Amino acid sequence: MNCEKCQELIHDLLDGTLSRADEFTLNTHLRECLDCESVRQDLSAILGFCQSHRGEYETPPNPQALWLRIRNVVEAEAANVKVKAKAPRKSFLADLLGRSWELSLPQLASFAVAIVLLVSIVTVVGIRRFGNNPVVEQPQPQASNINERVFQRQQVINYWKQRVELNKSRWSPEMRDTFDRNLQVIDAAVTQSLNELNRNPHDDISEQMLNESLNDKLALLKEFSDL
Amino acid sequence: MCKDSSRRFIFLKSPLVMKATSLFRLTSVRRVLPCAVATVIAVCFSSAGFAQQHLSKRFQTGKNVRIELKNISGTIVVESWNKDEIRLSATMESPNAHIVPKQMDESLIVDVMNDNRGRGDVGDVNFKLQVPVSSSVDLETRRGQISVSNLRGASVRAHVSTEGDIELTNITAAQVVAQNTIGNIFFDGEFSTGGTYEFKSTKGDITIRIPGNSAFRLVAASPARKIALGEFWNNGFKTQDGRRYVGDVGDGRSSVSVTNFSGQITFLRK
Numbered sequence: 001m002n003c004e005k006c007q008e009l010i011h012d013l014l015d016g017t018l019s020r021a022d023e024f025t026l027n028t029h030l031r032e033c034l035d036c037e038s039v040r041q042d043l044s045a046i047l048g049f050c051q052s053h054r055g056e057y058e059t060p061p062n063p064q065a066l067w068l069r070i071r072n073v074v075e076a077e078a079a080n081v082k083v084k085a086k087a088p089r090k091s092f093l094a095d096l097l098g099r100s101w102e103l104s105l106p107q108l109a110s111f112a113v114a115i116v117l118l119v120s121i122v123t124v125v126g127i128r129r130f131g132n133n134p135v136v137e138q139p140q141p142q143a144s145n146i147n148e149r150v151f152q153r154q155q156v157i158n159y160w161k162q163r164v165e166l167n168k169s170r171w172s173p174e175m176r177d178t179f180d181r182n183l184q185v186i187d188a189a190v191t192q193s194l195n196e197l198n199r200n201p202h203d204d205i206s207e208q209m210l211n212e213s214l215n216d217k218l219a220l221l222k223e224f225s226d227l
Numbered sequence: 228m229c230k231d232s233s234r235r236f237i238f239l240k241s242p243l244v245m246k247a248t249s250l251f252r253l254t255s256v257r258r259v260l261p262c263a264v265a266t267v268i269a270v271c272f273s274s275a276g277f278a279q280q281h282l283s284k285r286f287q288t289g290k291n292v293r294i295e296l297k298n299i300s301g302t303i304v305v306e307s308w309n310k311d312e313i314r315l316s317a318t319m320e321s322p323n324a325h326i327v328p329k330q331m332d333e334s335l336i337v338d339v340m341n342d343n344r345g346r347g348d349v350g351d352v353n354f355k356l357q358v359p360v361s362s363s364v365d366l367e368t369r370r371g372q373i374s375v376s377n378l379r380g381a382s383v384r385a386h387v388s389t390e391g392d393i394e395l396t397n398i399t400a401a402q403v404v405a406q407n408t409i410g411n412i413f414f415d416g417e418f419s420t421g422g423t424y425e426f427k428s429t430k431g432d433i434t435i436r437i438p439g440n441s442a443f444r445l446v447a448a449s450p451a452r453k454i455a456l457g458e459f460w461n462n463g464f465k466t467q468d469g470r471r472y473v474g475d476v477g478d479g480r481s482s483v484s485v486t487n488f489s490g491q492i493t494f495l496r497k
Contacts, residue, residue, distance in 0.1 A: 172348045175300065178370050182389040182408045185430050189488045192450070205470050209450055209488060216408065216429065223369065223388050226340065227299065 001029045006036045013040070014047055146197050146207070153214045160221035167227060179224055186220065189213040280319040286330050287312050290361045291380070293334040298368040299343070301351035302391075307360040307377040314357040320350030363400070372410075392431075407431060411490075415497075418443050418481040427486045435485070436495040442477025446484045453491040 006029050012018045013026055030037045103111065168176060193210035196203055290311055296303060301320075308314075313335055317326055323346050329336045343349045351371070358364070363380040366373050373385040376396040383400045385393045387407035395405060398416035405412045406427040415436040418424060424443075426433050439458060447454050452469040464474030485492050 178389050189429055
């Protein structure tokens with residue numbers, strides 16, 4: 001039995017109109033709930049006072065007017081209750097934050113354990129979901145980003161190209177021809193990928209090809225800078 | 228006898244011979260001799276210049292040996308044989324070329340680049356290696372063909388920096404990498420469970436010949452849209468306007484990546 005139901009039944013209890021079963025249930029609740037017991041005692045005292053002083057009251061001068069004032073007050077309170085009911089409810093978060101939290105030690109411990117469990121589960125699920133099959137990020141490039149990245153790579157490539165040029169005179173003519181021919185092939189691949197990306201900045205195949213071509217070019221230059 | 232001799236002498240001293248002898252005497256010896264010597268020296272040097280040096284060495288090894296060969300220019304041929312030893316043969320175009328193979332534990336390292344630092348252009352060095360069947364090979368050259376056949380080792384890597392065909396025949400290895408810039412790549416072998424296979428060329432055809440029951444996950448990319456999966460095609464493949472195919476063949480137990488910028492990618496069934 002909850003307190004609201006209990007306080008509804010307290011009147012019947014004091015009037016003696018309650019069934020035995022309800023009376024037993026109500027008394028059980030009153031023994032456990034100090035608030036309801038307090039309400040019962042107040043009501044009982046009021047009733048006792050009224051019964052003991054019956055006939056001792058003077059009739060009010062204008063009972064009709066009194067009744068109207070009481071009625072107005074009751075109706076005004078009822079209207080306030082409706083307005084409060086229509087007022088926007090606090091958000092869950094505001095309600096949660098506004099609430100005063102008074103937790104016992106076991107409740108606090110349980111809460112902490114629940115958080116630890118939740119974090120562990122999320123971690124395990126995350127590792128199983130993404131750990132074995134790493135998600136291959138498919139970058140969504142934008143033209144400006146691509147050009148910027150290509151420019152940065154080009155700086156590194158230029159450095160290695162200068163180193164290659166220093167040693168090139170030592171190579172055989174056949175080796176020089178081979179190197180130049182292959183560099184042209186890679187450059188063509190870079191240009192083609194770049195043109196494709198300028199047309200469609202979200203084309204991940206062209207971006208993959210551009211990256212690989214630039215890597216190949218860098219690797220070629222590094223290898224031949226040693227020669 | 229004397230008479231015959233005198234007759235012969237008389238014959239030798241015939242007018243024609245006399246004339247020639249006198250002509251020779253007339254010509255200055257000092258002028259002819261240096262020319263003759265120079266000619267002889269030039270012939271000797273030129274023949275030495277074109278003569279190829281040959282190196283052949285044998286190395287006792289175990290069954291699971293690793294061979295690392297870094298060449299500058301020239302072909303590399305690797306074959307297996309039924310012996311626990313490596314036979315290395317090298318033909319060097321230039322007499323300046325220097326090769327010092329190093330054997331360490333279960334590996335043999337040949338680094339032409341390192342061995343000839345500061346010696347200038349050493350020309351082509353063509354290698355032929357006979358190795359145990361279970362060998363792993365890591366082969367590199369700046370220019371030249373690479374051919375590997377009949378190996379069942381842990382890994383095969385063939386890298387040509389510029390141009391040169393790569394031919395891998397009858398290979399069973401858990402890890403295979405073949406890459407060049409210009410040239411064809413041919414792989415004939417099997418994909419091992421859990422193995423990784425990477426084939427990449429900028430300008431050349433890539434052909435992969437494998438058994439019909441091969442199981443692998445494939446990522447094949449060719450901006451030129453020249454990808455022919457043949458009998459390995461299935462409806463599970465996802466394609467991006469024919470330039471890239473991603474999908475599983477069988478249960479996809481091995482991982483295969485094929486990238487070709489402007490050539491053809493072809494899968495053939497054995």
